[in-house]
Structure formats: structure tokens, C-alpha cells
Amino acid sequence: MTSFSAPAHETPADEAEGRAVQERLRGRVILDETGPEPGTGLVTGVDVAYDDERDVVVAAAVVLDAATLETVEEATAVGKVAFPYVPGLLAFREIPTVLEALAELSVDPGLVVCDGYGLAHPRRFGLASHLGVITGLPVIGVGKNPFTFTYEAPGPRRGDSSPLLDGEEVVGRALRTRENTSPVFVSVGHRVRLDNACAHTLRLAGRYRQPESTRRADALCRRTLREATG
DNA sequence: GCGACAG
DNA sequence: ATCTTGTCGC
Numbered sequence: 462m463t464s465f466s467a468p469a470h471e472t473p474a475d476e477a478e479g480r481a482v483q484e485r486l487r488g489r490v491i492l493d494e495t496g497p498e499p500g501t502g503l504v505t506g507v508d509v510a511y512d513d514e515r516d517v518v519v520a521a522a523v524v525l526d527a528a529t530l531e532t533v534e535e536a537t538a539v540g541k542v543a544f545p546y547v548p549g550l551l552a553f554r555e556i557p558t559v560l561e562a563l564a565e566l567s568v569d570p571g572l573v574v575c576d577g578y579g580l581a582h583p584r585r586f587g588l589a590s591h592l593g594v595i596t597g598l599p600v601i602g603v604g605k606n607p608f609t610f611t612y613e614a615p616g617p618r619r620g621d622s623s624p625l626l627d628g629e630e631v632v633g634r635a636l637r638t639r640e641n642t643s644p645v646f647v648s649v650g651h652r653v654r655l656d657n658a659c660a661h662t663l664r665l666a667g668r669y670r671q672p673e674s675t676r677r678a679d680a681l682c683r684r685t686l687r688e689a690t691g
Numbered sequence: 692g693c694g695a696c697a698g
Numbered sequence: 699a700t701c702t703t704g705t706c707g708c
Contacts, residue, residue: 508698509698546698547696548695548696548697549696551697551698554698576697576698577698578697582697587697602697605697605698606696606697608697646697
């Protein structure tokens with residue numbers, strides 16, 4: 462916990478307050494930066510696992526070398542569920558424990574990859590945007606389904622993509638990371654442009670549909686959850 | 692009012 | 699997210 466201290470975060474009392482917090486923070490999102498060069502530096506995947514029965518949440522952060530995809534460092538944090546799952550308010554459920562896990566790292570996280578959305582959100586302020594604004598780190602979101610948005614199937618080849626749309630507005634991209642496999646949905650979080658977000662995603666995925674970063678974070682928080690629970 | 696809805 | 703075995707396909 463040398464490079465990063467858990468920033469203050471607020472858990473809203475109800476859904477209306479949560480939406481208000483998002484409306485207030487969305488103005489701090491930075492969209493006009495390119496972000497880290499794909500394939501260089503570090504990339505950190507974050508993910509969370511739950512046991513709502515026991516009111517336990519485990520977050521994991523796994524740092525990879527962007528060039529070799531080797532794991533550089535891992536960290537986890539265990540907490541209590543702070544907010545129920547409400548579509549559009551996912552960040553309030555995940556962020557508190559994710560921040561603790563990031564704070565356990567001894568290295569700068571570099572680019573953070575979220576399992577979820579950023580700009581592709583009803584108020585244009587999803588998990589990846591929120592995490593970016595709070596930490597100041599470059600963040601992108603890579604989701605597994607189109608949420609409430611629409612898209613036309615991208616071409617069949619790895620790397621093919623199509624716009625993810627909210628009506629006429631482009632909020633992200635459906636990106637094929639493997640042939641014969643459904644696409645993932647990439648959207649901008651903070652300090653990274655969409656083209657670059659997709660380039661990072663392609664470098665991180667290919668062996669599997671999802672980015673290697675989120676796969677490892679997912680495996681780690683699940684394993685930690687069942688070791689902490691049963 | 693009804694249906695749909697990241698993880 | 700989570701509950702859950704085997705099974706079809708690259």
C-alpha cells in the first residue's frame with residue numbers, strides 16, 4: 462500500500478441519492494486523453510464476488526505486465542455489502558471494497574480494467590467512470606452483455622467491432638475478441654479513448670473471450686470468497 | 692401500467 | 699452475481 466491510498470467514497474442512503482451522486486460526479490470524467498500505450502506498463506483487473514446470505518463481499522485486484530501478461534501482483538479485500546444490486550447503480554455495490562483492494566497494491570495499478578461499463582450507462586457514469594473519477598486512474602469497462610443498449614453483430618473475425626448504441630448515440634463498442642464467440646462490450650471509463658480501450662482489450666483477450674486481467678481477478682475473488690466463507 | 696435491466 | 703452436470707464444439 463505504497464502507491465495508492467483508498468480515496469474517500471460515499472455510499473448513498475437510497476437509489477435517488479445514488480443517482481444524484483452520479484449526476485454530480487459525471488462532470489469530472491476526463492474523455493480527452495489517449496491513455497497508456499497498449500502493451501506497455503501495467504494493467505490491473507478488478508472484480509468482485511458476493512455472498513449476500515452472509516453479507517460478505519470480496520474484491521480482487523490483479524496486476525499484469527501489459528507486454529507479457531504475467532501476473533505482477535495480487536491483492537484482495539473483504540467487506541460487507543454496502544448497497545443492493547440495482548441496474549445503473551452497480552458502482553455503489555462494488556467500489557468500496559475495490560478501493561480497498563487497490564490500496565493493498567505496492568505498485569501503481571497503471572490501466573484499470575473493470576468488469577462492467579463506463580460511459581455505456583443510463584447517466585453516462587457507470588462503474589468504470591466512477592472508479593476513474595474517484596482514483597484519478599485511467600480506467601476502461603469491458604462487459605459481457607449489452608445491458609440496455611443495442612448493436613448489430615460485428616464481423617466474424619477477432620478484432621471486428623460495431624457501435625454500441627443508446628438510440629443514435631454511440632456509448633461503446635461490441636468487440637469480437639475471438640472467432641465464433643459472442644463479442645464483449647467495451648466502453649470508456651476515465652482518461653482513455655474508445656479506440657485505445659478496444660486496443661487494450663484485444664491485447665488482453667484472445668485466448669479467452671474476456672480480458673486476462675478480469676479473468677484472473679474473477680478467479681481470485683471467488684477463491685477468496687469460498688475460503689472466507691464456505 | 693408493463694417490461695427490461697452491468698454484476 | 700449465484701444456484702448447478704453433463705455435454706457439444708473448436
